[in-house]
Amino acid sequence: MVMPDIHNADPTVTPARDSHVDVLIVGAGPAGSFLAFALGRAGVRVRIIDKKEVRISAGHADGIQPRTIEVFQSYGLAERFLKDAAQVHVKAYYVSGPEGGIVRTILEPIVQGSRYPFEATLAQSGIEGLLRDAMTEDGVHVEQPKVPISLSLSADEAEPQTHSSEAYPVKVVLERPSASAPAKNGHNGPMSDAVKTASPAMGSANDTAQEVVRARYVVGADGAHSWVRSAVGIDMVGESTNFVWGVVDFVPESDFLDLRLSCAIHTKHGNCMIVPREKDMIRVYVHLEDVNVGDSGRLDGPQLGPDDILEVAQECFYPYKLSAPQGFDWWTVYIVGQRVASSFSVKNRVFIIGDACHTHSPKAGQGMNASMSDAHNLAWKLAYVIRQWAPSTLLDTYEFERRKFAQDLIDFDKIFATLYSVTPKPGDKNHERFLEASNTYGAFIRGHGVQYEASTITDIARKSVASGLVIGQRIPPGIIVQVADFRPYELHDLLPSDTRFKILILPGDTSKPKQKAKLDAVAAEIDHPEGFLKRFTPAGAPDDAVFDIITISHTSCAAANTLAIPPCLQSHWSKTFIDTETMCERIGGSLYASYGVSDAGAIIVCRPDGYVGMVAALDDSAAIGKYFAHFLHSTCVVDA
Known part of the structure; x- marks a missing residue:
C-alpha cells in the first residue's frame, strides 16, 4: 500500500x-x-x-x-x-431553589479509594x-x-x-x-x-x-x-450536536462560597459548571442556548465574547455575584461533538x-x-x-x-453532555439522572475503571486466583513493608514506567514449610533455561532488562526473613516485601485481602503501563511463560 x-x-x-x-x-x-x-x-x-x-x-x-x-x-x-496544580477534593451540586436563586443539594468527595483522591x-x-x-x-x-x-x-x-x-x-x-x-x-x-x-x-x-x-x-x-x-x-466517524458552550478563565470576585469546589449548577436559567484553577483562577462553563448552529456544524452569526459568556453565567448564579475585575485569561465558544x-x-x-x-x-x-x-x-x-x-x-x-476505550468514552459523553446541556424544567428528573450518571461512570471518569478486554496481552483465564483484581484494569495501590528495614512502601512506587513487566510473586506465608517449598519450586522453574525469565530476556541483556521481580510474602514482621527468598528472585535486597501492618505507623497489611489472594499464593503480571496482564497460581509459572510467548520473542525453542 x-x-x-x-x-x-x-x-x-x-x-x-x-x-x-x-x-x-x-x-x-x-x-x-x-x-x-x-x-x-x-x-x-x-x-x-x-x-x-x-x-x-x-x-x-x-x-x-x-x-x-x-x-x-x-x-x-x-x-x-x-x-503547580490546583487540587479539587469536593464537588457540589446546585439547582434552582423554591424561593428563587440556587441552592446546594449535595456535597460529596470527588473520588474515594484512590491514592490521589482528587482531581487536579x-x-x-x-x-x-x-x-x-x-x-x-x-x-x-x-x-x-x-x-x-x-x-x-x-x-x-x-x-x-x-x-x-x-x-x-x-x-x-x-x-x-x-x-x-x-x-x-x-x-x-x-x-x-x-x-x-x-x-x-x-x-x-x-x-x-x-x-x-x-x-x-x-x-x-x-x-x-x-x-x-x-x-x-x-x-x-460521529456527529456534532446543537449544544453550544462558552468557557471563560479568570480570577473571580464573588460572594459565592463554593468557588474552590467543582460545581455543577442546573437552573431554570440554564446550566453552568465551575472548575477551580491554579493561581486563584476559576474556569466557568456556560451552556449558550440562544446560539444558532448552521447546517455545516459551525456557529451562525457573530461569535459571543467573554463578557457575553460571563453575563449568561451571572444569570445562573443568582442571587450570588460573579465578576472578573482583572479581565479574562482565556475564553472560547465550542459546539459539542463526538467522533x-x-x-x-x-x-x-x-x-x-x-x-x-x-x-x-x-x-x-x-x-x-x-x-x-x-x-x-x-x-x-x-x-x-x-x-x-x-x-x-x-x-x-x-x-x-x-479504540474500544475511545468508543466507550464517546458513548458516555453523549449521555453526560446531553444531561449537562438540557435546561431543567419544573418536575423533571434531569438533575437526578445527572447524579446517577456521575455515580455510574465515576470510576471510568477517574480512570480507575478503564478496562481492556481479553487479548494476547490481557489473559483473563485464571482471574479467580486473585478475585479482588480486575484483569485489564490498572493494578490498585496498596501499602507493603520492605523486609530489610521494615520501611512501608506504596506498591505503585515500585512499578515505574520503565518498560519492564513487573512480576509480583505472592507466596503466602513463607515461614510455613509448605509455602516455602512452593516458592523454591517456583524459583527453580523461573531460573531454568526454559523458564520465562531466561527465555524472554534478550541475549546479553541484564536479567532484569525485561522483568522486574518483586516478592510479597504474607508474613509478620517477626517472621520475615530475606534469606527465605531464593536468590534468583532477589535481583537486589530491596525487592523483598511482606504484607503486614508496619510496626511504627500501623499501616498496611491488607494487600492479599484486597487483591483476593488466598494463603495459597499467586503470581501477578503487571504490564509496563501499570495494567494487570494476567494472574496465575503460585505453582503455575508455566502459564506465565505461555502468556509471554504470545507476544515476546523467545531466545530458545520450547514445546507449547
Whole structure:
C-alpha cells in the first residue's frame, strides 16, 4: 500500500536533507509531548515537530484525573505536577431553589479509594511545559515551527515481517514556514513572554529548506484536524450536536462560597459548571442556548465574547455575584461533538493518538487524560518492537485497546453532555439522572475503571486466583513493608514506567514449610533455561532488562526473613516485601485481602503501563511463560 504524496515540492527549493529516525511525532500538544517524553526515556530515537511558532500559553484543557496523576507518578512527574496544580477534593451540586436563586443539594468527595483522591487542574500550557522540560533531560526537543507537507509509505517495507532495525518505510517531507504569523493563543488570550523563546532547533524565519525524514514509525498527535490522519486516509466517524458552550478563565470576585469546589449548577436559567484553577483562577462553563448552529456544524452569526459568556453565567448564579475585575485569561465558544477515527493506524507504521482519533465534550475532564493515556499505551509497545524484543503484532493491541476505550468514552459523553446541556424544567428528573450518571461512570471518569478486554496481552483465564483484581484494569495501590528495614512502601512506587513487566510473586506465608517449598519450586522453574525469565530476556541483556521481580510474602514482621527468598528472585535486597501492618505507623497489611489472594499464593503480571496482564497460581509459572510467548520473542525453542 502506497500513500500518495499530498504536496508536490517546488523544484526551485534547496535540495532536501535526508535523515533517519525511529519515531517521528507530528504535534506537540499533551499527547505528542507525552509520547516523545516516554519514548525518549525508553532510549528510542524520537523527533517531535509542531506547526505552531510557540507553544500555547493559556487556556485549552486543564483537568487531570486521579489515574493520570498515578501515571505521572510512575514517570517521576507527579511531584512536579502537583507543585503547580490546583487540587479539587469536593464537588457540589446546585439547582434552582423554591424561593428563587440556587441552592446546594449535595456535597460529596470527588473520588474515594484512590491514592490521589482528587482531581487536579493545570492549564494545558503548564502540562506541555512540564513534559518539554522532562523530555529535554533525555535530549529530545520540540522542533517548531515545522510542518509536514507529504507522507508516503513504502509498499515493500510496510509488511509485518519487515519490522526490522533496518527498515525505514515511512517518508515524510518537512518544511519550515518561510513567514510565520504570530501564534494565536486561543481566543483573545494574552501571550506569555515565558514561552516566546524558540526551541533549540528552531532556526531562522527565512529557512525554507525541506528535509526528508525516513522513519520506522510516524505518530500523528496533531489534533482534531489532524494532517497525518488526512494524509493516510483515515475518517472520523460521529456527529456534532446543537449544544453550544462558552468557557471563560479568570480570577473571580464573588460572594459565592463554593468557588474552590467543582460545581455543577442546573437552573431554570440554564446550566453552568465551575472548575477551580491554579493561581486563584476559576474556569466557568456556560451552556449558550440562544446560539444558532448552521447546517455545516459551525456557529451562525457573530461569535459571543467573554463578557457575553460571563453575563449568561451571572444569570445562573443568582442571587450570588460573579465578576472578573482583572479581565479574562482565556475564553472560547465550542459546539459539542463526538467522533472516533475509523482506524487508529495504517499497517502498524503510521498511528494517530489523542484528539486526532477521538473528540468529545470537555466537561467530564477527559481530554488531556485520554490523549496522554493513548501515548502511555503506545510507548512501551513501540519500544519493544523497535528493540526487536517483540513482533510487530504487539502493535495491534494499541488500536484494539484504545479504540474500544475511545468508543466507550464517546458513548458516555453523549449521555453526560446531553444531561449537562438540557435546561431543567419544573418536575423533571434531569438533575437526578445527572447524579446517577456521575455515580455510574465515576470510576471510568477517574480512570480507575478503564478496562481492556481479553487479548494476547490481557489473559483473563485464571482471574479467580486473585478475585479482588480486575484483569485489564490498572493494578490498585496498596501499602507493603520492605523486609530489610521494615520501611512501608506504596506498591505503585515500585512499578515505574520503565518498560519492564513487573512480576509480583505472592507466596503466602513463607515461614510455613509448605509455602516455602512452593516458592523454591517456583524459583527453580523461573531460573531454568526454559523458564520465562531466561527465555524472554534478550541475549546479553541484564536479567532484569525485561522483568522486574518483586516478592510479597504474607508474613509478620517477626517472621520475615530475606534469606527465605531464593536468590534468583532477589535481583537486589530491596525487592523483598511482606504484607503486614508496619510496626511504627500501623499501616498496611491488607494487600492479599484486597487483591483476593488466598494463603495459597499467586503470581501477578503487571504490564509496563501499570495494567494487570494476567494472574496465575503460585505453582503455575508455566502459564506465565505461555502468556509471554504470545507476544515476546523467545531466545530458545520450547514445546507449547
